[in-house]
Amino acid sequence: MTIFPKASRARAVRPRRTRLSPFRRFYGAQPLVAAWTVLAILVLAAGLSGCKDLPDPKLSVTGGLAQSVTRDSAVVKALSTTLRVDLERDPSDRRTFTISVLNIRADAVSIEVHGPEAGSNRPGAEPVIETKRLSPTSMEVLVKRGSGRIILETTPQETEPLRFAVIGDTQGRNNVFSSMVPLINESEAEFLVHLGDMTPSGASREFEAFDEALSALGVPCFAVPGNHDVRDSDSDLFQARFGQPNRYFDYAGWRVVFLDTSSLGLGPEGLSWLRETLGASGSPKLVFMHVPPFDPRGEDHCFLDQVEAASLLDVLTDPENVVKAVFNGHVHMFSQNAVEGVTFVTSGGGGAGLYASPQDGGFHHFAVVEATPAGITVTPVEKPAGYASDDLVLSGKGGEMLLSLEELSGLETREAKVKYQNRYENLSAERLYRGVPVRVLLDLVGGMEESDTLVVYASDGYAQEFSYRNVFPDDSWLEIQGDMIVALSADGKTPPDWQEGYRIAFFPPDGVYSNDDCAGTSVEGQGWGIYESAGARWVKNVVRLEVRPR
Structure with missing residues (x-):
């Protein structure tokens, strides 16, 4: 019997199975690449972990x-x-x-x-x-x-003069401002100063709309607040965009001073700050503000306190303060004059309704300024605003309707000579108004329920809310506020000759829509509860009436 060693005993040969590590299974036959990749991942992870532990800058x-x-x-x-x-x-x-x-x-x-x-x-x-x-x-x-x-x-331009642009009182008419932006960009101005009233009422959405228009500007923009800009939020929204209202900087041998007169005054602290700021430098000064100490027309669109106005004028014209020019908005026109050697410029024609005839400076514009210590040259650049449309949109439960001036004039109309009281208790806008009662207009689009709210929109984005009782007043409210009207004309003028039309007006029996009238006919969260001024209810340049259900 032949005996075979075990090793040589015949049997089926199986292929050898090798167990692969996770790295080998993933990377195959490239262990060196795997090692470097893993090392990089570990280093990156360690770096990210380290970043988490670092203090914030x-x-x-x-x-x-x-x-x-x-x-x-x-x-x-x-x-x-x-x-x-x-x-x-x-x-x-x-x-x-x-x-x-x-x-x-x-x-x-x-x-x-x-x-x-x-x-x-x-x-x-x-x-x-x-x-x-x-x-x-x-x-x-x-x-x-x-x-x-x-x-x-x-870096300033190497040669004099210092060249910049000013504009004031765009007041939400951003289409007008936008039409001027290319001209400002072409003017070779080093910067633009907005003289206030960028917005109709200082609401967040209005500042956002102005931001959008400003985005096409090719030079920096600095600004002072206007009285409209601080109406809804004091100056918080303004400061979030343009900083402290009273400030200055020095540039190209000039001290450039921004002064807050949005409250229709300056106050002792503001006047003291101005004296110190002007007196601390011997360089020539340029001063920018919204409300002027005096109205260039000799009217009352200026400081409320004329003693304070005179004090400001004394500081601005003091030769030791070396003020060469003062720029303001607020009065919607262009005007230039000199007081004791100081150039005073009103540039309030950025888009809002104008306060004078074209020959007297009532035209839409911005101005280009060339400043040297020897003198100031101001050139207004006129840009007609145009007139969009005389259509009024009505929106309610019954749908929407578009009415022209001719169609509106064919409806029931009323006429009265009335005026309103503003926040400072001045009486304004006395005219012979003719218009259509709002209740008549809303009946065309389904009327209004007692729980509904009427929203009135202006062309500049401004809006006011009114209650059912404003539109359909009972006897007690009728005795206070009278009928609520969309005025189509004032003293016989219709849009576009009447720049404020169409306009909301109230026809109280005594002919004066006072602050007390406004307070007594405003429901909670509307009118007087938002802004304490009867004039704020008289929305101008109305483009849309919208009934909103609760």
């Missing part, structure tokens, strides 16, 4: 406004021609910090970079930056590493 701004700040970015709006940004962050922070700078002449900016100041909580390397121009008025500063101070300074 600290950012402060001088000459501008930090509109938003996150861990790795900030949006900063320049409010002067010199903007200083101080960025403080951990020396080990290797993230790029992006600073978006708005409202700056991006093609005329010089940049200085300084390391952290002595005593800083975060000593480290001087910032290493890159810049990127985004538009004529915006740029990005990319801080690759380090922390410290970044100064962005607009």
